[in-house]
Amino acid sequence: MVTIDKIVTHHVSIPFERPLQTGNHIYQDLENVLIEIHAGGRVGIGYAFNFAFRQAAAIRLIVEDLAQPLVGKTIADRRAHALAMWRQLNFIGQTGPSAMAMSVVDTALWDLFAQSLATPLHRLLGSVRSQIELYPTGGFLADPIEAVIEEVERHRAAGFRRCKIKVGRPGWQIDVARAGKLRAAVGDDFGIMIDANQAWSVADAIAAGRHFQDLGVCWYEEPVSVYDVAGTARVADALDMPVAAGESVFTRYGHLELLDGKACDVLMPNLMRCGGPTEFMEVGALAAARQVPVSSHTFTEISAHLVAAMPNATFCEYLPG
Structure with missing residues (x-):
């Protein structure tokens, strides 16, 4: 079984060419939190976005907290990993930044697993x-x-x-x-x-x-x-x-x-x-x-x-x- 070797995270800020206005907000830039999950020579990618630098930084911290325990574990046990993240977040709750952080990790795990089978995710x-x-x-x-x-x-x-x-x-x-x-x-x-x-x-x-x-x-x-x-x-x-x-x-x-x-x-x-x-x-x-x-x-x-x-x-x- 392929096991996870390494976790790398990034916080990437992208300014908009012009502010984007909705009924509730005016957005100036896009704050992206990304993860690389390395296993068997492949890299799974997941990300979430936000419009506030410090909020994105908080999401990144939760992502790292959720992902580090995965090092050394198999990429095949995606549902077990999802359940473990859910339990890990029980005290602070699984909504808001917690859900976004779970998504970053879960997406990367699915990406990595699909790559390992050379199969598109939808199939x-x-x-x-x-x-x-x-x-x-x-x-x-x-x-x-x-x-x-x-x-x-x-x-x-x-x-x-x-x-x-x-x-x-x-x-x-x-x-x-x-x-x-x-x-x-x-x-x-x-x-x-x-x-x-x-x-x-x-x-x-x-x-x-x-x-x-x-x-x-x-x-x-x-x-x-x-x-x-x-x-x-x-x-x-x-x-x-x-x-x-x-x-x-x-x-x-x-x-x-x-x-x-x-x-x-x-x-x-x-x-x-x-x-x-x-x-x-x-x-x-x-x-x-x-x-x-x-x-x-x-x-x-x-x-x-x-x-x-x-x-x-x-x-x-x-x-x-």
Whole structure:
């Protein structure tokens, strides 16, 4: 059996060319925490990202704490390693930075194991499809609508059939007007998806949502706080377009609350908040048991493999650049 030889971690800061604004945040740079797990001449890679230097530094410390006990152990026992990490974090809890750190290590272990078998991860997991549709995300709030329209047109020219833009201003009427201009520009045969990043109250989310659905918007993401499960369910109940949620909750237990609360039409797990591929696949199984479709959030290069092995998956988010 191939055993783990060495652990190396990195913290890499990447400044954005321009600030990215959502309904809740303005991002200046991307803070990445990466791990290399070395075994048998191969290197497995995992990473998580954040937008604050010290928070990323804290995640890196947890990653190192979780990974060092793996030295000398076999790469084949991935689930045993995932369980050991879960137990190791029991005192401080398995959400927040803990889940992100688990994801970094778990992703690298799966990468390493797939390499050792010379098998793509989606086949290792038991793929059910050979292709998965991607949609790009853009249209940040600081961008003028003219720039957003140009961006979306570029995506359409590249072959995408839908695109997601940001909404979530305090005055939702401005976002409705922007979406209307985008619809007028791209026509009715292109899918417009919107993401409010939890910015609105239930009342505002429903009021805005009715206008969005009149514009043929096909996806309404995180309209209210994900911790307001009942409120998210009220929004989903009041509207005819699909409401998506899940990217901001942690592990299978956070997703289970959304599913049991019937709070979304589409479950949208985020790899690093799930805690890695092992937990991500558990989330997909929970959704399948309730006949809820799954669409992954970011981490396209990894998540595409995971949703390819989920019968109830739809498509993957793609962040250009």
